[in-house]
Amino acid sequence: MVLIQRDGGFKMVKYKEVAEDIQKRIYANEFNGKLPTEQALIEMYDVSRNTIRSAINILVKRGSIHKVQGSGLYINRKTTDDKTIINLSVKIGLTRLLPKSTITSEVLDFHIFPADAAMAQEFNCDPETLIYRVKRLRMIDGKPLAIENSYYNKDIVKYLDKNIVKNSIYSYIENDLKMDIRFSDEYISMKRLSDEECHLLNLNQGSSCLMIKEINFLRNSAIFNVSETLYNSDHIALYAPVQRD
């Protein structure tokens, strides 16, 4: 069985296609707790062992499966949690991350300003570089999910407007600007909310929340975006699969 799929017209490399195909089959419950062996997958997809192993490693990294030498490839049990789970291992942008939910945004602030010393250091750019600031209340299926305070380097993201930031900025950057978001540093801490923030997130005064600071890099390792997002932790939990080397 040869299965070559395309993602929105883009040509994908083999091992990623295979990975996504296996992932779909896992979601569709086509396997019974265990994947076929490497050898079987090699024959199914008609690719080399290295290619199958690269594909499998993608699924391992995102916590979908785990491997046991000498035994096989096992599908991980899903946790039974009523909260929305944000998988940190694949977390680049929210809209793509939570496709089963509807993410909408209310723009609380949108303006442009020249970087001061601190901001220039964050972005590793020259002072006076123009920076977009976007503050949004992000909602999941209509309920307040997070307050996002985000900054974009205008030298890299040349144009933003109110209409764009009302929707998925990442989708705009990737699909329209054809920029290549490659990696991201995420720092997770806790923050006590101001009264205004509590009100926005529909929480009691004096509440705290999960705060994620993100530094987002393009392929060429330029920082195009820095943000701090305050998550209503009544609704979400973060998930991180960890593999020993």
Added chain:
Amino acid sequence: MVLIQRDGGFKMVKYKEVAEDIQKRIYANEFNGKLPTEQALIEMYDVSRNTIRSAINILVKRGSIHKVQGSGLYINRKTTDDKTIINLSVKIGLTRLLPKSTITSEVLDFHIFPADAAMAQEFNCDPETLIYRVKRLRMIDGKPLAIENSYYNKDIVKYLDKNIVKNSIYSYIENDLKMDIRFSDEYISMKRLSDEECHLLNLNQGSSCLMIKEINFLRNSAIFNVSETLYNSDHIALYAPVQRD
């Protein structure tokens, strides 16, 4: 230059040895923002390209470096944060994770009990299986860092006592019992602390904290440990490097 190192007498496979050697050199500032090319590393360590690439991928996964096709291997800038950073991508056990600090523990509770239905489900084991419960106040350089509420399946971890749990349980499990801790699921959320918990962590009443629920697996995918740890988030932040596939 051939450099084969041993870790505590254990034989390590080549790509891991190379990875750890490069990591040490990064810490020692032997490179100037950029690693030697793959080809140069191949010659330095006298290994194949695949082996070098496996080694490099370990460092990428833990956020030490990033790669730019056509350009090179770049060392990631360290964040300037006064908090202790817990790197989730390598977080299996605290003592090993924070070697620069002294982790000590005060045992708040230690007993054994038969699993009820809920605990049996957590461990994916039979009800009535004996479970160790360990509650510890963990301290970093003498300051209260976290309250850990941890459970061990006695069928797997056959023996624990008060003296062992005062020290690093993971070191005991790995070094003394020679068990192989392979992977871990981490769920991060926030918790409002009880008055007693606030007191233990030296926080004001009504404070909240980061809570990490961990499910820890052996090589054979058996769950040997489940825990919930309440981190004093004044002192720590979590870090997660994310790479797009």
Added chain:
DNA sequence: ACACATTTGTCCGTATGTATC
């Protein structure tokens, strides 16, 4: 704008080691 060298990415093949069953 173009050609070229450099550097990492993808893909293939083969052999042998180690853990599980």
Added chain:
DNA sequence: TGATACATACGGACAAATGTG
């Protein structure tokens, strides 16, 4: 013990992105 299945390590070839002149 042997068979199965994943892990490690070697090799080569070509593609794609980057940097240089």
